[in-house]
Amino acid sequence: MAHTHDHGSQGHDRSHGAGHVHGSTDKKRVLIAACLTAGFMVVEALGGLLTGSLALLADAGHMLADCIALGLAWYAFHLAGRPATVRLTYGFGRVKTLVAYTNGIAIFAIALWIIYEAWGRLLTPAPVLGGPMLVVAIAGMLVNIGCFFVLHGGDRDSLNMRGAILHVLGDLLGSAAAIIAALIILATGWTPIDPILSVLVSLLILSTAWSLMREAAHVLLEGVPASLDRDLIARDIEGTVNGVREVHHMHVWSLDGSSNMATLHACLNDGVDAHKAVSAIKKRLAAHGIAHATVEPEFGHCADDKHDGEHDHAHDAAPHHRHYH
Missing domain, CATH: 1.20.1510.10 (Cation efflux protein transmembrane domain)
Known part of the structure; x- marks a missing residue:
């Protein structure tokens, strides 16, 4: 990975x-x-x-x-x-x-x-x-x-x-x-x-x-900046970046009140070029005012899942109910 x-x-x-x-x-x-x-x-x-x-x-x-x-x-x-x-x-x-x-x-x-x-x-x-x-x-x-x-x-x-x-x-x-x-x-x-x-x-x-x-x-407290909507940004990435199946474990914060940062896991479809997908995700984040980001591409199950067969139920929820924890 x-x-x-x-x-x-x-x-x-x-x-x-x-x-x-x-x-x-x-x-x-x-x-x-x-x-x-x-x-x-x-x-x-x-x-x-x-x-x-x-x-x-x-x-x-x-x-x-x-x-x-x-x-x-x-x-x-x-x-x-x-x-x-x-x-x-x-x-x-x-x-x-x-x-x-x-x-x-x-x-x-x-x-x-x-x-x-x-x-x-x-x-x-x-x-x-x-x-x-x-x-x-x-x-x-x-x-x-x-x-x-x-x-x-x-x-x-x-x-x-x-x-x-x-x-x-x-x-x-x-x-x-x-x-x-x-x-x-x-x-x-x-x-x-x-x-x-x-x-x-x-x-x-x-x-x-x-x-x-x-x-x-x-x-x-590293809260999400008032000018940004974390869930909206995640849905935007899922809807506009080819090959991204799902975004989760997303955190958005500001270093000093003006420099916005983000980390996230991007679940990719099989066969997708991870480097191109990450570059495209970073461009979408920059469009939202996030200049510095760490993106972890994933294939299959999330590496942070406790068990290989375990699935985060939040990912099955409707988009407007999804939690990008």
Whole structure:
């Protein structure tokens, strides 16, 4: 029985080249955003302490987390560029997904801290200097807009880049809330607006952080990418590739949220050229967005069956009920 493993040289080289270009530019974008964020974080923290504004302190807290998160994101891009090793045969590409998941947890922790602090401020209102608060908040908004546009031009399919953008977007919302709070305080003197807007921003951030964590966890668990239908792809191969009787033991996953991979067993009719069949299967997989695949051609019974005479009942099921386990 033959076991064929092939990257598909041209397609793999093109996808690797594009990924390398994205990774290099994204790495620079994240570093620029990290430097801008770190520089203004100190200013905003001092502004929050001097004015007594929780909104500014909350935004400074976001920026502190962003400095760490963007630093981790930069290091993840740095690691992802390293070649594969004997122990890490896929390389370090998945580090970016791990960092994205960690970023989501960090955002959760910060948002919950802000909500806790806001509750205390509502119970015991504190004076807030609206004028200086407005100046610092506007400056923070300009810095965050700059960071957002620097990151927004990066690879939008990268979970690591999306996690970095999410952090900066949280800061952007925090700055907007601080500006609104400062204007209301200057106009009416009503200081509870400061913690109230801080809580609203935190709730928005919690929602987006949960979405990021869920998607990163799906990648880490090697789930089927949302853009792909494993059973549909298997039926497509069975219906379009000559000589393929059945596809089973099929697994589809993503290495880092953008590079899709698959393994499968292809049951071939007697007399079929296994090499040609595997090449045709790989072309069909590439058409579905799967650039890297391992295909095991089989004749007769599946090599993984426990007994020669045993047959997987799932293979007898109607196509729309079949399980490609």
